[in-house]
Amino acid sequence: MAKGNNLLILILTIGVFGIINTEMGVIGILPSIAEHFHVSVSKAGLLVSFFALAVAVSGPTMPLLFSGINRKKVMLLVLGVFLLGNIVSIFTSSFTLALIARVVPAFFHPIYCSLAFTAAAASVRKEEVPKAVSKVFIGVSAGMVVGVPIVSFIASAVSIEMAMAFFALVNAIVLIATILFVPSIPVKERLSYGSQVRVLQKSMTWLSIATVILLNSAVFGVYSYLAEYLKSVTNMSANSISLTLVLFGGANIIGNVIAGKLLTNNANKSVLAFPFALGIVYIIFFLAGQFTMPMAIITVIWGILAGIGGNINQYWIISAASEAPDFANGLFLTSANLGTTLGSAVGGLFISGMGTQYVVLVGILSLILSLMTILLRIYMSTPKQQLSR
Template structure:
């Protein structure tokens, strides 16, 4: 496959990821409008986000494994088709219950699309460029996080709630058509048995990677989940300023994806070892300079860059440990990443309640220290040669 063609396919796969994450995260920006439309509380409307994430976390443990023998293109079309149908059902949902069901059903194929897209991207390039291809796929996820919620909120404010729901559906329609036309058939060349794929769980290095991934995600989300509250309560920013900070965080995350592709291609283990140290230093600076807007703006730009590098490290960690079962490994990446998010958010919320908003920084640092320990164990026990790479 030529480089131009493989790059175009990777772009389409990234756009598909964008469509799914856009649908997932975009609802955050319109929850108040949805609560008003269906005459429910904001906490009830929040089920549209929390139950979606729960479905992703659960299904990521088994759905990619169960469907691993099906043509990758067919799986992506099925997943994107479900998200498209869900999008149009959401527009005309007569009740909150119907909307909730329409949200949850496609969520079970969320990790399937991610898993297959990662494998398809890796197979479309030479081995030396796999890390860079994966980082470009993850740019779709970052773009979905940056663009989804602000655009949905803007459309709901300027036009209508239905306009923002149409936005989700139309993006997925475009992704579906693009995959159908431009992505070649991707039959499974060698179907792995369920036993052989689950067999990777017997490897200690896989469990090391699983724990590392959970701890890293917990360390990032123990603070990021309360990003707006920190900027409001500690830095003293208003709503519009916080929106700008969120955009900066997401935009620099796109840069982080590009950087991580290069770093993981050249110096994967060294990058993983250094990452929690640098992230911890940024946390310390946020703790010290959190009261000042200008330093925080600069730190947020660095924070966003590091955040997506961390996601790439997690993906690289589990897929290199369980390389024999790439689809299953990527499913674990999605599922356990969500578990780490849940752990970090839960612990961060509990600490804020007892010790105040600024205290979440220390929880983030604690998780980073723990993740460094497990990364170091892998580096020096399971792949000592890579540390010198």
């Protein structure tokens, strides 16, 4: 049984990697895509922004709509849609068709990711859930930070078509593995749409959503401009910046492993400590921004914390709405995307108004606000008998 669970989690992890890589991998080859389809780079960027918009819109709704269907059938449907979209992208010469082939699968993106977290959690004992989910999160991190350089390398070394074929290959492997090795996973207790949506009536759910938005804003409001920061403030070379970004990505994966243990042992203390730990990192980041070696070291520590933060975000929402796990995971995905959008926007304002060095302030401000929502949720969830002692 344990071997079967491990294989399922591995397939889910690779599946999530394939889905996230399809979303993020395009970022590294936008100039090549623009040249391939004879459009401007800004227009090619629609492949990224429209995908993200579709994910944000479908986050709460699509997992809810598919929550009553056999998990394996849903997995195969989503992987099939992604594989078909990737194949169309390889062979089409029309940018409009390529855009459609990207946006349609994007609406199914939250279904697979939400399902992966839910299925991984359901495959282990309750006390092992954070560790199982953290393994799936490795696929998220790898898709975000490992996929981009791999796809960029394939595009430059071979062709843009082969880079897109890499997306299709990963999804095809997971599709075949799901058919062969994943057993039928029927929904044991089908929840009505109304009973799932009712989690939004709880103040804890909204506090958790606010926390996730703020914590993701804290991480990605700064990370979105890390390359620019390292270039203009630290004066790193292009190669050094690339290496530092790779180090951040590797550290992010390590953070996922650590997060599973932290959330298993003492979840509330881990969540409460997170804003303080990341806040200290950002203060050092600001003070040592001009020095190459300290910045490289602090970026690695930051990457580990960012990996832990992703797991904290998912746990914080699912623990507030555990009675509707599919819908809760959809809320997590949408909240995380909103946080990234908010942080990037505010970070841009700080840069334009004060300079690149001060982008760290969006992280610190978001952390202060997140600490308030975390404390409020812990206070509301603590039994009154304990508070009166």
